[in-house]
Amino acid sequence: MLAAYARALGGDRPLENLEIGERPTPQPGPGQVRVRMRAVTLNHHDLWTLRGVVGAPITVPRILGCDGVGTVDEYGPDRPPGTPDPGSEVLIYPMRFCGRCRACQGDDPMLCRSFTLLSDGDMEGSLAEFVIVPALHVLPKPASLSDAQAAALAVSFLTAYRMLFVKAALRPGSRVLIQGAGGGVGTAAVQLASAAGCIVFASSSSKAKLDVLAGLGAQHVIPAGRDAAKTILALTEGEGVDAVIETVGEATWGTSLRAVRRGGKIAVAGATTGPNPPADLARVFWHQLRIVGSTMGSLPEFRDLIAFVERARIKPVIDAVYPLSRARDAFAMLDSNTHIGKIALTIP
Numbered sequence: 001m002l003a004a005y006a007r008a009l010g011g012d013r014p015l016e017n018l019e020i021g022e023r024p025t026p027q028p029g030p031g032q033v034r035v036r037m038r039a040v041t042l043n044h045h046d047l048w049t050l051r052g053v054v055g056a057p058i059t060v061p062r063i064l065g066c067d068g069v070g071t072v073d074e075y076g077p078d079r080p081p082g083t084p085d086p087g088s089e090v091l092i093y094p095m096r097f098c099g100r101c102r103a104c105q106g107d108d109p110m111l112c113r114s115f116t117l118l119s120d121g122d123m124e125g126s127l128a129e130f131v132i133v134p135a136l137h138v139l140p141k142p143a144s145l146s147d148a149q150a151a152a153l154a155v156s157f158l159t160a161y162r163m164l165f166v167k168a169a170l171r172p173g174s175r176v177l178i179q180g181a182g183g184g185v186g187t188a189a190v191q192l193a194s195a196a197g198c199i200v201f202a203s204s205s206s207k208a209k210l211d212v213l214a215g216l217g218a219q220h221v222i223p224a225g226r227d228a229a230k231t232i233l234a235l236t237e238g239e240g241v242d243a244v245i246e247t248v249g250e251a252t253w254g255t256s257l258r259a260v261r262r263g264g265k266i267a268v269a270g271a272t273t274g275p276n277p278p279a280d281l282a283r284v285f286w287h288q289l290r291i292v293g294s295t296m297g298s299l300p301e302f303r304d305l306i307a308f309v310e311r312a313r314i315k316p317v318i319d320a321v322y323p324l325s326r327a328r329d330a331f332a333m334l335d336s337n338t339h340i341g342k343i344a345l346t347i348p
């Protein structure tokens with residue numbers, strides 16, 4: 001089958017580690033399903049993998065891709081009751097858990113020490129004609145969305161959903177600053193928070209992206225940079241926002257610390273510009289800030305997200321669509337950060 005995979009990891013030119021070519025078609029084992037893929041959106045995770053920065057150790061060649069939409073192709077032995085019939089259009093929940101540890105038995109399997117995302121650990125990714133996932137991790141594709149739009153839900157939207165509504169516990173009327181708001185998680189957070197009635201401050205270094213973000217429901221668009229925190233304080237009577245959605249890291253961390261109100265929260269789910277900004281601990285304790293880490297989201301959160309997106313008629317922003325054979329162009333676009341929202345790949 002055709003796949004986009006990493007043939008090596010790390011080095012000076014990580015994009016050159018990307019290969020598009022034939023890989024063996026996988027067979028579903030007990031409790032697993034094989035999905036014939038139709039659309040996948042790229043995530044920064046795919047770039048980090050090419051750079052050799054991975055959550056769980058992997059070996060090459062490794063198929064990339066950590067979200068996706070397709071049709072059920074074939075179940076392995078022990079198909080669970082109630083799962084979608086072969087031929088059904090499905091959206092993949094891209095995580096796998098051990099199912100036995102205290103976190104898995106408790107109320108938040110996202111704290112499982114051996115959780116695996118598609119393309120991590122021993123799981124091949126979804127940028128291929130077929131992918132294998134746990135049979136219980138395929139859900140009906142929302143009919144209101146295109147394949148590419150639906151694919152965007154599994155990583156970007158789920159990450160944003162958990163940050164906004166679980167970790168930062170925002171409510172209608174809450175004020176939230178979304179840093180790097182033009183990216184995949186950023187646009188998702190703007191759309192979700194706006195639909196939930198939050199007052200959205202969207203920050204980006206690109207004027208063109210700020211214009212789009214205003215159209216997505218951001219009340220205030222803030223050019224990233226030295227004056228960003230001052231602007232936000234002026235817009236909030238000097239108080240600051242209730243929460244910050246932070247996935248940018250070193251380039252925006254100082255603004256995040258200054259723009260959040262006393263006792264407010266900064267939810268962190270990424271650091272695309274680097275993970276080690278000055279901590280400014282004096283401000284953290286003096287202003288009694290709460291910094292909360294967040295990763296992906298649970299299966300119940302995924303179901304809630306899908307219902308909310310359908311109910312609120314949210315359409316994920318897809319900037320560009322490439323066929324799988326042009327994956328190199330799609331990865332180059334992601335790496336250049338010129339896109340807004342998501343970049344999708346279709347699998348013929």
Ligand SMILES: [Zn+2]
Binds near residue numbers: 097098101102104
């Ligand atoms: Zn577990």
